[in-house]
Amino acid sequence: MEQANRTDALPHLPASDRFIPGRPKTPEFPAPTGETTPPLEKILGESPAIQQVRRLIAQICRVDVPVLIRGEPGTGKDLVAAAIHYAGGRAGRPFIKFNPAGAPEPPIEGELFGREKGVLPDAPGRRIGRIEAAHGGSLLLDEPGQFSPALQVKLLRAIQDRQFERLGGARVRQADVRFLVATRYDLSAAVAAGAFREDLYYRLSVLPIVLPPLRDRREDILPLVEHFARRFALRGGHPFRRITAAAVDRLMAHPWPGNVRELETVIERALLAADEGTIGPEHLPAALAAHDDRLPLPGSLEARVAELEREMIAHALGRSGGNVRAAARELGITPRIARYKISKLGIDPALFHRRRPA
Secondary structure, rough: OOHHHHHHHHHOHHHHHHHOOOOOOOOOOOOOOOOOOOOHHHOOOHHHHHHHHHHHHHHHHOOOEEEEEEEOOOHHHHHHHHHHHHHHOOOOOOEEEEEOOOOOHHHHHHHHHHHHOOOOOOOOOOOOOHHHHHOOOEEEEEEEOOOOOOHHHHHHHHHHHHHOOOEEEOEEEEEOOOOEEEEEOOOHHHOOOOOHHHHHHHHHHOOOOOOOOOHHHHHHHHHHHHHHHHHHHHHHHHOOOEEEEHHHHHHHOOOOOOOHHHHHHHHHHHHOOOEEEEEEEOOOOOHHHHHOOOOOOOOHHHHHHHHHHHHHHHHHHHHHHHHHHHHHHHHOOOOOHHHHHHHOOOOOOOHHHHHOOO
């Protein structure tokens, strides 16, 4: 599988899609104008799935071919598309996004390919389309599966032959654009159902990227929480000190149907509601409590003791980089008792390995 994703294992690519002479084969990752964080570093997480996504981006940015990015809503498809653009040879040129969002076909075609004067009664003026606006750069198309068959044919021509005409026009124009396509759907199923052109699908999926949902990479939840909390604290002037172990439990137990976007919203609201920068379970949405079956009844002596133990053990593990023996030594208990309590309280020491001091 790894070999199939290698760019040097694609001898069928046309010469125009291979490395450009004089361009270094080891890509640098410049930031967009006004940004300080390289785009690849914005793909946060240390899970194997996210590490693979970063490796694919580093490979894909070297060849100028279409990319199909598939993932559930909120998994970061736009972020991946931006990383591919700004890490590649078109970084200094426009990065244009187009989301048709269920609009009728004539306006969609006019927005994408442009239109000549007087073609649409409700929009009489001439308009440059997104493909022309992205000339020399990249165009992110969102959900092309909703395009009509006729529009799919025109899109295939623009991608494959790099040619198109404006709506109502006769002049053939050149499409010097890299197409990045984002979708939540399995387009191969749409092909099988006859709803999406097979030739267009295969042209788009030369180098596909599938983004994992957050529920399948829970080891990334805590790093994301810290990132969002510190970012919102910096932007809004709200202090952030820590997040309690009970709050972490609820975050880890939640299935996150809205993925990273939902987590970002939850942390922003929690930080606004938190007292003195400490996020506890009371600052999280009630919906998160429904999935946390590890906590005793709130307010009971058992709950208070469990919360204190969980917090002390979690902080000790954080300082020891997930080393149970070192954490037990700090807490003044035996490693056997530490392991028992870690198991009883549902704490995963592996989540703290990344915090090991340098």
